[in-house]
Amino acid sequence: MNAAIESELERYPYLKSFQDHVIITDADDIKNIKASNALKFGKTTIYSEYIRRILFNDDYYYLAKRYFKNQIKQFKVATVSRGDLVDNIFYSKTQIIRAINEFVKNAEIELTSKQQNRINELKEIVSEEKFLEANNDSIYVLEIDGEKCKFKVSELLNFFNLDRQTFRTLCANKNIAFIGEHKKEQFLYAAYKYVKDSDILDEVLFSENFIDRFNDIKNLQLIDLQAINQCLDPEDETYKKIKLNSELKEHILNGLSKNATDLEKAIYVYIKMCKTFTYDEAYYALEQKGVVDAIQKHKDYNYIAKINKKNNSLVCYEFNTIYAKILSDLGIPFRIDFKGTFHEYGTGHQNITIRCGKFLVDADSIVSILHGDLYCAKVNEPLTGITCANKNSETQREFERTLQRVYKKIIREEQRNSQATDSEPASFEEVLKEYQSTTQNYQEVSIDEKIDIMLKKVTDSKLKGIDALSYLLRLRKVLFHGDERIDNCSISIVRRYTTEAEQLNGYPIAIVAVNNSSLSKEEEQNNYLIFNSTKTVQAISQEELQELFDNREIMYIYDEDKEHRVPGIYKLGEVRKKKN
Amino acid sequence: MIEILKAMNEDLIKKNKNKPDALKIQQQIKAILSEDDCFLNMPIELAYSILRDLNVSENKLKDTYLQLIEYKK
Numbered sequence: 001m002n003a004a005i006e007s008e009l010e011r012y013p014y015l016k017s018f019q020d021h022v023i024i025t026d027a028d029d030i031k032n033i034k035a036s037n038a039l040k041f042g043k044t045t046i047y048s049e050y051i052r053r054i055l056f057n058d059d060y061y062y063l064a065k066r067y068f069k070n071q072i073k074q075f076k077v078a079t080v081s082r083g084d085l086v087d088n089i090f091y092s093k094t095q096i097i098r099a100i101n102e103f104v105k106n107a108e109i110e111l112t113s114k115q116q117n118r119i120n121e122l123k124e125i126v127s128e129e130k131f132l133e134a135n136n137d138s139i140y141v142l143e144i145d146g147e148k149c150k151f152k153v154s155e156l157l158n159f160f161n162l163d164r165q166t167f168r169t170l171c172a173n174k175n176i177a178f179i180g181e182h183k184k185e186q187f188l189y190a191a192y193k194y195v196k197d198s199d200i201l202d203e204v205l206f207s208e209n210f211i212d213r214f215n216d217i218k219n220l221q222l223i224d225l226q227a228i229n230q231c232l233d234p235e236d237e238t239y240k241k242i243k244l245n246s247e248l249k250e251h252i253l254n255g256l257s258k259n260a261t262d263l264e265k266a267i268y269v270y271i272k273m274c275k276t277f278t279y280d281e282a283y284y285a286l287e288q289k290g291v292v293d294a295i296q297k298h299k300d301y302n303y304i305a306k307i308n309k310k311n312n313s314l315v316c317y318e319f320n321t322i323y324a325k326i327l328s329d330l331g332i333p334f335r336i337d338f339k340g341t342f343h344e345y346g347t348g349h350q351n352i353t354i355r356c357g358k359f360l361v362d363a364d365s366i367v368s369i370l371h372g373d374l375y376c377a378k379v380n381e382p383l384t385g386i387t388c389a390n391k392n393s394e395t396q397r398e399f400e401r402t403l404q405r406v407y408k409k410i411i412r413e414e415q416r417n418s419q420a421t422d423s424e425p426a427s428f429e430e431v432l433k434e435y436q437s438t439t440q441n442y443q444e445v446s447i448d449e450k451i452d453i454m455l456k457k458v459t460d461s462k463l464k465g466i467d468a469l470s471y472l473l474r475l476r477k478v479l480f481h482g483d484e485r486i487d488n489c490s491i492s493i494v495r496r497y498t499t500e501a502e503q504l505n506g507y508p509i510a511i512v513a514v515n516n517s518s519l520s521k522e523e524e525q526n527n528y529l530i531f532n533s534t535k536t537v538q539a540i541s542q543e544e545l546q547e548l549f550d551n552r553e554i555m556y557i558y559d560e561d562k563e564h565r566v567p568g569i570y571k572l573g574e575v576r577k578k579k580n
Numbered sequence: 581m582i583e584i585l586k587a588m589n590e591d592l593i594k595k596n597k598n599k600p601d602a603l604k605i606q607q608q609i610k611a612i613l614s615e616d617d618c619f620l621n622m623p624i625e626l627a628y629s630i631l632r633d634l635n636v637s638e639n640k641l642k643d644t645y646l647q648l649i650e651y652k653k
Contacts, residue, residue: 435626436629475649
C-alpha cells in the first residue's frame with residue numbers, strides 16, 4: 001500500500017474496517033487493472049489482471065477464499081476518494097471461476113502448480129456436489145397461490161440436471177400433471193424461484209446443462225408459469241363499496257354462457273361494457289381538470305350508482321371499478337393498476353390486470369379517449385385495449401383466438417337482437433331474400449325437371465273448377481321465371497266454344513305449352529295440353545290445336561295481347577316461322 | 581307434409597342451439613314455413629334449398645316438393 005492510501009486511511013479511520021473484505025489501492029492501480037485484457041459475461045466486464053492477482057497475490061487469494069467460504073459477503077478492489085470507496089471492482093464467485101477457466105484456456109494466465117491448487121481449492125468450495133451435500137435435507141417453503149408448499153431443495157436442483165429431451169418432455173407434455181407428489185406447475189415454479197431468489201447461480205458452479213434448463217423455465221416458452229402468484233390482491237377495494245345498477249349488470253351479462261371459461265367471461269364482460277358505455281364528453285372537453293360538477297362527480301365512487309344504460313358516460317376508474325365488481329361477482333381474480341403519483345380513486349389513470357387460469361390479461365378501455373375500445377367496440381373494429389400480458393407465444397395465440405371468437409359471438413348476438421326488435425315484421429319476400437343470402441344450398445333446377453313437375457300437376461285428376469286455373473298460373477310462376485316463362489312454359493287462358501243442345505256455349509280453358517328448348521324457336525318440339533275445367537286434361541298436337549283456332553272453336557279472350565298467344569299457333573294469314 | 585317439415589325444423593333449431601350460423605338458417609326457415617302455401621309463393625329453387633337445409637335427401641326432393649305444391653280447393 002502506498003503512502004497516499006495510508007494517508008487516506010489515517011484521515012478516514014473508519015475505512016480501515018472495510019479492509020477485511022476490500023483491497024484498498026490507489027487510483028493508478030485501478031486504472032492498471034482496467035487496462036488489462038477483459039472478458040464480457042453478459043453486462044459484466046472481468047479484467048484478467050484482477051483474476052491473475054487472485055491466483056498469484058497472497059492478499060488477494062486470502063480474501064477471495066474467505067469470500068468463497070461465505071466468511072465475508074463480498075470481495076472487491078477499490079480506491080479512496082474524499083473519504084469514500086470508489087471505482088469498486090467485484091464479481092460473483094461463479095464469474096471468477098468462469099473467468100479463470102477462460103483466461104487459462106486463452107493462455108492469458110500461465111499457471112504453476114501453486115496456482116492450479118488454488119484454482120482447484122476455489123472450485124471445490126463452490127462445486128455443485130458440495131452444495132447438494134450441504135443441503136441434502138434442506139426444505140424450501142414457498143406460498144403458491146395461497147397454498148403453503150414444501151419442496152426438497154435437492155429434488156428441485158436435480159430436476160435442472162435432467163437431460164434436455166427428458167426435461168422438455170416433462171415440462172411440455174400436458175398429460176403429465178405431477179412431478180413426484182407436487183403439481184407440475186407448482187414444482188417448476190418452486191424450482192425456478194429457489195434458484196432465482198437464492199442467487200445460487202452466482203454462488204455455485206452448476207453445469208452448462210443446469211443453466212440451460214433453468215433458462216428454459218425462465219423464458220416461459222416451454223411452459224407458461226407467468227400467472228402463478230399474480231392478482232392475489234386487488235390492490236384497490238373501491239369496487240366493494242359501490243352500488244351497481246341491476247338492469248345495467250343484467251344487460252352486460254345477458255348472453256354470457258354459464259359454461260364459458262374465465263377468460264371468455266372476462267373478455268365478454270369487457271366488450272359488452274365497451275359497447276354500453278361512452279367516455280364523458282364534458283370530462284374530455286374540460287381536459288379532466290377543474291372543480292365543476294362535470295369533473296367532480298367522477299371523483300366520488302358513489303356516482304357509479306347513477307350510471308345505467310341511458311346515463312352511460314363514465315371515465316377510466318369508473319369503468320374499472322364496475323369491471324372489477326362484475327369480475328369479483330364472477331369469481332375471477334384481478335388487480336387494479338394505478339398510473340400516477342397518488343393511488344387514489346379519481347386521480348391519474350387506472351387499468352386492470354385479470355388472471356384467468358394461465359392467462360394474464362391487461363385491460364384498458366381508454367388507451368386513447370377518441371380511438372380506444374369505448375369507440376372501437378361500437379363500430380366492431382379490432383380492440384386494442386385488452387391484451388395478453390403473457391410472454392409465452394402459444395398462450396398469446398390462444399388468447400387471440402378466444403378474443404376473436406367471443407367478439408364475433410357478441411356481434412352476432414347484436415345482429416340477432418337488432419332483427420328481433422325491428423318495429424315492423426319483415427315481409428315474406430324479405431324473409432325469403434334474407435334466407436337466400438344465407439343458405440349454402442341454393443342450386444338451379446333443370447328445365448326438364450320443372451316441365452316434368454308442371455305436367456304431373458296439370459295431369460293430376462284432382463284439378464277441377466275455375467280455381468284450378470289460378471293454381472296452374474301460380475304454379476307456372478313458381479316453377480319458371482324470367483325468360484323461362486317465354487322459352488319453356490306458356491299458359492294461355494282462352495275461350496272454348498261448344499254447341500250443346502244447339503246452344504252456343506263458351507267457357508275458359510287453359511292451353512299449356514311446354515318445350516325443353518324454346519317455345520318460339522323450336523316450335524315443332526312444343527307439347528300442348530288443353531286443360532278443361534270440367535273435363536280431364538287432354539294432350540293435343542300442334543296441328544289439331546291450330547285447326548281448333550282456325551275453326552274459331554277456340555278464341556283468345558285477349559285477342560290482341562301477344563303475351564297470351566299460344567306459342568306456335570298462328571292467326572289466319574300469319575306466316576309460320578321457318579326452321580333455321 | 582308441411583307439418584312434418586315444421587317438426588324437422590323444430591328439431592334442427594334445438595340441435596343447432598349453440599351454432600349461430602346454422603341456427604339462423606333454421607329460424608329463417610321457421611318464419612317461411614309459418615306462411616300459408618309458402619311453397620306456392622316461392623321459386624322452386626328456394627323450395628329445394630329449404631328442403632336441403634331440412635336434411636331432405638337429394639333423391640327425395642322432387643317427390644316431396646310435388647306434395648308440398650298440391651292443389652287445394
